Amino acid sequence: MKMHPLRHKRSAGFSLIELLVAMAIGLIVTIAITSVMVSFGNSRRTGTALNDANQSATYSGFVMDRYIRNAGSGFAQRSDEAFGCLINASEDSRVLLPRPGDYPPPFDGIPLVNRPRRLIPVLIEQGAAGAGGDVLTVMAGTSGMGEWPQAVTAATVTVNGLQLGNTLSWRGGDILLLADPTVPAGCLLGQVSNGFAGSLTSQLPFSGTPSAGSYYAAAGPTVSLSSFGAANDTLAIQLGNAAGNPPQLQMFGADAANATLQSFDLLREGADGLAPLADGVIEMRAIYGITSTTNALRTRENWADPGASPFTGAELNSGSAASRINLKQIVAVRVGMILRSSLRERDPIEQPGSVTLFSGLPGQRTRTFTPEEMHFRYRTVEMTIPLRNMLDEQP
Numbered sequence: 001m002k003m004h005p006l007r008h009k010r011s012a013g014f015s016l017i018e019l020l021v022a023m024a025i026g027l028i029v030t031i032a033i034t035s036v037m038v039s040f041g042n043s044r045r046t047g048t049a050l051n052d053a054n055q056s057a058t059y060s061g062f063v064m065d066r067y068i069r070n071a072g073s074g075f076a077q078r079s080d081e082a083f084g085c086l087i088n089a090s091e092d093s094r095v096l097l098p099r100p101g102d103y104p105p106p107f108d109g110i111p112l113v114n115r116p117r118r119l120i121p122v123l124i125e126q127g128a129a130g131a132g133g134d135v136l137t138v139m140a141g142t143s144g145m146g147e148w149p150q151a152v153t154a155a156t157v158t159v160n161g162l163q164l165g166n167t168l169s170w171r172g173g174d175i176l177l178l179a180d181p182t183v184p185a186g187c188l189l190g191q192v193s194n195g196f197a198g199s200l201t202s203q204l205p206f207s208g209t210p211s212a213g214s215y216y217a218a219a220g221p222t223v224s225l226s227s228f229g230a231a232n233d234t235l236a237i238q239l240g241n242a243a244g245n246p247p248q249l250q251m252f253g254a255d256a257a258n259a260t261l262q263s264f265d266l267l268r269e270g271a272d273g274l275a276p277l278a279d280g281v282i283e284m285r286a287i288y289g290i291t292s293t294t295n296a297l298r299t300r301e302n303w304a305d306p307g308a309s310p311f312t313g314a315e316l317n318s319g320s321a322a323s324r325i326n327l328k329q330i331v332a333v334r335v336g337m338i339l340r341s342s343l344r345e346r347d348p349i350e351q352p353g354s355v356t357l358f359s360g361l362p363g364q365r366t367r368t369f370t371p372e373e374m375h376f377r378y379r380t381v382e383m384t385i386p387l388r389n390m391l392d393e394q395p
Contacts (some may be wrong), residue, residue: 036054053339056280057381060261063277064335065385067138067248072121072389074141074247075177075237078149080264081181082237083327084319085119086186087249087266088220094269097189098221106132106255107264114317117249118265119179119187121387122333124286124306125313126363132254133283133365134306136335137266140248140389142240143174148204149235152178153202157229161205161219164236167198175215175247176204177237184319185370186222191215191242204236215242252277254284259340280339287363289332289384293325298391305363332386334358338367341377348374355380 014022075082089097098116102108106129114125122138128135141147156163158179172194179187184326191214207216218225228234239247249266251254261281265273288311301344302309309331336357354368355378369378 045119053341053377053379055282056261056278056377057337057339060278060281060339061335061381061383064136064201064252065142065383067250067252068122068297068333068335068385069388070140070142070248071138071387072140074143074147075119075149075179076121076389077178078235078237079149079324079328080180081233081235082119082149082177083324084180084185084220084317085179086319087117087119087177087189088186088217088223089189089215089267090217090220091267091269092214094216095221096267096269097253099266103251103264104271105257106130106253106262107135107251110135111147111314114313117316118317118319119177119388120316120327121329122288123313123316124288124311124333126305126307128313129253129256131256131283132283133256135251135253136284136286136333137251138248139250141238142245142247143169143238147238149179149237151232152229152234152236154232155229157223157225159387160208161193161203162229162236163202164204166200166202167204169238170196170198170204171241172196172240175239175242177239178225178234179237180228180234182231182233183223183227185227186220187226188220188223188225189215189217190225193305202247249348252284254281254337256282258343261337280342281337282340283338283367285336285357285363285365287334287358287361288330289334289386291331293329298331300386303334303358303361303363304330307363328390330387331390332338332384334361334382336380336382339379339381340373341379343377344375345377346375349377350375 002240087097103110109128109130110125123137125135141247150164153163170192172192174192176190177187191207196205207214251264253262255262259280259282260276261278263275263277287306288304290304291298291301309315310326316327338355354366358364
């Protein structure tokens with residue numbers, strides 16, 4: 001048998017050069033895909049941040065619209081007697097108004113002369129929130145049954161109660177405000193006794209001894225129950241109920257440091273009254289829509305700058321006869337907000353270096369962004385909100 005030597009075949013595969021070329025192509029493809037994915041991820045995060053800012057703008061507008069439209073409910077009908085009275089309010093024997101100390105941030109910039117709160121549908125205090133802009137105070141009653149102030153029978157006000165023509169619209173726990181144009185020292189918050197059910201009877205009982213959650217007080221810092229009812233000028237204004245339907249005595253302002261729209265309940269003590277409403281709001285501004293004293297239709301005719309006389313916060317909050325006339329001219333509020341996205345971009349964004357609110361109107365405000373702020377994206381929103389309870393007010 002003839003034997004042949006064993007032959008070895010060359011192993012199949014890639015050469016070193018082929019491997020290097022394949023790796024280079026794969027690396028290029030990987031870099032391209034990674035770049036696309038990173039770009040897509042950045043776009044998605046940017047879109048999400050902007051959507052969040054848009055949603056915050058929508059929600060903030062809804063909240064502000066609801067409060068401002070309702071401003072003056074329950075007391076605007078008797079503006080000559082009630083507007084501008086200095087509110088005396090206590091809860092559980094603790095004085096709430098006139099406020100004994102500073103308000104919490106961002107409301108701590110309110111000037112000392114304006115810290116006492118007077119009964120006013122809407123008050124704009126320009127720049128009182130510092131970098132966050134203006135502070136907007138809105139007051140309204142929430143009673144659905146008795147939205148018309150009732151005259152108190154003369155010489156019937158005691159520490160136990162008072163007398164009205166009837167008490168049909170009153171219930172236990174209702175919060176009332178005693179106001180009298182002949183008592184310049186102020187008006188006093190009180191509360192109806194729990195369990196009371198209104199009827200044709202004229203006696204309206206008070207809560208009596210202060211207890212947990214009670215706004216009853218026989219005396220406040222500037223007035224007491226004995227200050228009212230000497231004649232037929234005292235009004236009992238029904239503002240709402242302590243059990244789930246309290247009056248809307250709120251302040252609104254933007255906390256620029258935390259980019260949050262905040263509210264503060266004037267009938268709560270300290271930080272208990274502070275509540276965040278929406279994220280992303282770094283500045284809030286407002287101006288008044290006014291009508292003339294001779295306009296019987298009560299339509300808005302002009303805009304007024306809250307930083308210019310006679311519509312400054314100090315002037316409208318003075319309690320003078322002139323301030324009541326000026327307050328009756330306010331029929332709308334234009335609110336503007338600047339919102340910032342939550343995402344900080346690595347590089348400065350190509351966008352205008354400033355934004356303007358109320359362009360061409362009295363009270364126009366421009367915010368110029370710092371180099372650091374240029375790493376964020378911004379949205380602005382403006383809305384005009386009518387004060388429906390002021391539209392029927394007599395000029």
